[in-house]
Amino acid sequence: MANSAQPIALPNPFAAGCAWIDGKYVPIGEASVPILDTGFVRSDLTYDVASVWEGRFFRLDDHLERFFTGCERLRLIPPLTKAEIRSIMVETVSRSGLREAYVEVIVTRGVPGPGQRDPRLYQPRLYVYAIPYVWIVKPELQARGTDVFVTQNTHRIPSSSVDPTVKNFHWGDFIRGMFEAYDRDAWVPILPDQNGMVTEGPGFNVFAMVDDVLYTPVRGVLEGITRRTAIEIAKDLGIKVAVGEVPVEDLYRSTEIFLTSTAGGVMPVATLDGKPVGNGNPGPVTTKIRDRYWELHSDPNYSHEVDYT
Numbered sequence: 001m002a003n004s005a006q007p008i009a010l011p012n013p014f015a016a017g018c019a020w021i022d023g024k025y026v027p028i029g030e031a032s033v034p035i036l037d038t039g040f041v042r043s044d045l046t047y048d049v050a051s052v053w054e055g056r057f058f059r060l061d062d063h064l065e066r067f068f069t070g071c072e073r074l075r076l077i078p079p080l081t082k083a084e085i086r087s088i089m090v091e092t093v094s095r096s097g098l099r100e101a102y103v104e105v106i107v108t109r110g111v112p113g114p115g116q117r118d119p120r121l122y123q124p125r126l127y128v129y130a131i132p133y134v135w136i137v138k139p140e141l142q143a144r145g146t147d148v149f150v151t152q153n154t155h156r157i158p159s160s161s162v163d164p165t166v167k168n169f170h171w172g173d174f175i176r177g178m179f180e181a182y183d184r185d186a187w188v189p190i191l192p193d194q195n196g197m198v199t200e201g202p203g204f205n206v207f208a209m210v211d212d213v214l215y216t217p218v219r220g221v222l223e224g225i226t227r228r229t230a231i232e233i234a235k236d237l238g239i240k241v242a243v244g245e246v247p248v249e250d251l252y253r254s255t256e257i258f259l260t261s262t263a264g265g266v267m268p269v270a271t272l273d274g275k276p277v278g279n280g281n282p283g284p285v286t287t288k289i290r291d292r293y294w295e296l297h298s299d300p301n302y303s304h305e306v307d308y309t
């Protein structure tokens with residue numbers, strides 16, 4: 001072959017995603033977990049997910065604060081400082097080149113030594129990865145609103161067993177709820193607690209407009225960063241917000257319902273248990289909050305630029 005001095009543009013090995021494990025950055029497809037990690041075999045971990053939109057991290061420090069509070073509640077000591085973890089999260093995105101990313105950080109209790117059973121003795125392990133942005137409800141479906149089912153045979157796991165304010169992988173109730181929803185031709189479930197109060201769904205919080213007040217459950221839920229943003233936006237817009245107990249019956253008389261998550265933003269609901277919510281289209285309050293939510297992604301008070309160089 002002829003000798004050529006032409007530089008060849010190699011494809012970025014991190015383009016599909018970049019992970020940080022054991023001090024090294026690896027392509028997402030090569031990232032793996034030791035099989036004895038108690039995060040995997042015991043769900044003994046906490047995690048958080050932040051997002052990058054148009055090359056900017058959204059409320060990263062709020063995510064990190066929640067993450068560290070979660071670690072403390074589980075008596076998990078992260079192996080690195082908040083500042084170190086923050087820069088690794090940024091670096092995974094920067095290496096991937098992804099302008100729209102889903103960025104997850106996990107701390108597990110670790111890998112027990114041979115015969116060890118005392119979780120106090122394990123070395124906590126850190127995992128970080130960035131992959132392309134994830135939509136719980138795809139934008140095309142958000143435009144018309146999604147279809148939701150309130151589960152009848154699945155309750156949210158009680159808070160006295162698993163603290164929902166600490167982000168966790170105990171998704172048995174959610175996955176069961178998802179199958180219940182699919183069986184009813186719905187896309188996502190909303191899970192009630194054992195007293196018939198609305199909690200949340202697989203990866204999102206729930207809001208409902210009832211008698212011109214915007215309700216969202218106070219207890220039994222993750223205190224979502226998107227939830228917090230939606231509450232701030234609603235208050236700013238002069239909408240009355242009530243963070244309290246929300247009986248499932250109230251969902252059935254609501255004029256608008258939307259779901260909130262880092263993975264998808266503010267997601268309008270078109271039908272509940274097969275019946276239209278309001279007139280069956282995304283409502284005016286939902287639309288205003290959703291538009292403002294995306295606008296804030298370029299606001300320096302809420303977001304900061306990723307350095308991709």
Ligand code: PDG
Pocket residue numbers: 048049050134136200201202203204205221222223224225226227260261262263
């Ligand atoms: N409730 C639960 C149980 C969640 O897992 C999430 C977010 C939320 C509420 C909303 O919180 P926030 O607004 O801070 O995102 N979980 C999704 C995981 C998503 C998935 O399904 O992959 C997220 O962090 O994006």
